[in-house]
Amino acid sequence: MLKAVIMAGGNGTRLWPKSKPDFPKQFIPFFNGQSMFQKTVNRLATFMRFEDIYVITTEKYIPYVKEQTELPDENIIVEPAAKDTAACIGLAAIHFLKKNIDPVLITLPSDQYIDGEEAFQTAIMTAYQQAKKSPGVVTVGIKPNRPETAYGYIKVKEGGAGLALPVERFTEKPDLETARRWIDVPQYYWNSGIFVWKASVIRSLIEQHMPLLAGSLRRIQASIGKSDANHILQQEYMDLHKISIDYGVLEKATCIYLVPGSFVWDDLGNWTALERLIDKDREGNVVVGEHELLDTNNCIIYSEKAFVGAIGLEDLIITVTDQAVLICHKDKEQEIKKLFLKNTYRRTGKEE
Numbered sequence: 001m002l003k004a005v006i007m008a009g010g011n012g013t014r015l016w017p018k019s020k021p022d023f024p025k026q027f028i029p030f031f032n033g034q035s036m037f038q039k040t041v042n043r044l045a046t047f048m049r050f051e052d053i054y055v056i057t058t059e060k061y062i063p064y065v066k067e068q069t070e071l072p073d074e075n076i077i078v079e080p081a082a083k084d085t086a087a088c089i090g091l092a093a094i095h096f097l098k099k100n101i102d103p104v105l106i107t108l109p110s111d112q113y114i115d116g117e118e119a120f121q122t123a124i125m126t127a128y129q130q131a132k133k134s135p136g137v138v139t140v141g142i143k144p145n146r147p148e149t150a151y152g153y154i155k156v157k158e159g160g161a162g163l164a165l166p167v168e169r170f171t172e173k174p175d176l177e178t179a180r181r182w183i184d185v186p187q188y189y190w191n192s193g194i195f196v197w198k199a200s201v202i203r204s205l206i207e208q209h210m211p212l213l214a215g216s217l218r219r220i221q222a223s224i225g226k227s228d229a230n231h232i233l234q235q236e237y238m239d240l241h242k243i244s245i246d247y248g249v250l251e252k253a254t255c256i257y258l259v260p261g262s263f264v265w266d267d268l269g270n271w272t273a274l275e276r277l278i279d280k281d282r283e284g285n286v287v288v289g290e291h292e293l294l295d296t297n298n299c300i301i302y303s304e305k306a307f308v309g310a311i312g313l314e315d316l317i318i319t320v321t322d323q324a325v326l327i328c329h330k331d332k333e334q335e336i337k338k339l340f341l342k343n344t345y346r347r348t349g350k351e352e
Contacts, residue, residue: 005106007089007109008037014337016336022060023064024111025111026109035068036111040108055076077092080238084243086243090213092107093203104198105199113265124194130259137197137257138196140196150267150334153171153179153190154191155185156189170250170256208253212241291303297315299318302319316329
């Protein structure tokens with residue numbers, strides 16, 4: 001039994017100000033009028049039954065989920081708050097285990113750019129076959145084609161053979177020198193964030209490596225179907241720390257396999273990703289929106305409505321929306337999230 005769980009609760013802070021908490025990047029129609037969330041659902045629906053596709057998100061994003069797909073209400077799993085992927089995936093797992101079923105789950109982000117539907121399906125079905133017979137995790141890895149410091153990496157064991165390669169270790173975002181060195185090492189892959197594993201394996205690994213989260217999930221699962229279920233869910237979730245499944249579980253687990261994905265993949269997590277997806281002009285600029293540029297090189301300019309004129313600029317990100325303007329040097333792109341958080345606190349007095 002194969003089911004998919006699409007994680008759609010993030011707020012896309014690195015693509016601020018286009019992506020913002022009340023309308024995050026996964027629901028923005030970037031490509032031909034379709035959002036990345038819609039494309040993720042449609043991609044899965046080419047080889048899965050629609051009723052086997054689930055979404056996990058926070059309550060404030062449910063209207064977007066319903067507006068952009070026809071998934072039934074019972075296929076929407078609601079998180080009280082975004083607590084990163086460990087809690088998200090754990091909650092999804094107990095959703096099925098409480099029903100006394102133990103499907104193989106594809107857990108995947110909703111905000112990735114993927115080109116190559118057949119290659120994607122082949123990788124997922126290969127991972128599914130491995131996950132059915134293995135008490136571990138199967139991930140899809142992407143061969144690096146540039147030194148990328150914004151992605152996690154996975155190293156497979158030397159001498160591994162077959163369609164699913166045994167993993168040696170997960171490594172979080174490296175520095176530039178390390179990323180350049182790893183391009184020439186055939187055992188290294190980008191971590192796509194796509195995992196295929198049984199619901200019971202998810203629960204077991206969380207029990208082993210994240211006992212506090214495991215305790216909360218046990219109490220939530222025991223309350224499902226009872227009158228106080230929502231209260232217990234809210235109470236337990238508020239006490240959880242934000243931590244990714246990679247840090248919390250996968251860096252400590254031992255039974256992990258990687259299936260290489262031959263499709264085009266991009267995280268689309270920041271503005272410079274547009275340089276890989278949109279053709280540049282003769283001066284190396286990527287521009288979306290009405291503009292006039294003079295002596296301007298290697299810039300990313302995105303404007304929804306306003307005309308943008310630029311003179312004598314280089315290596316900048318300029319984003320204009322109806323609510324905000326961002327001007328950022330490309331070298332400081334990783335600071336956009338910090339700026340977003342400061343702006344949110346200034347406006348609301350609360351941290352997002």
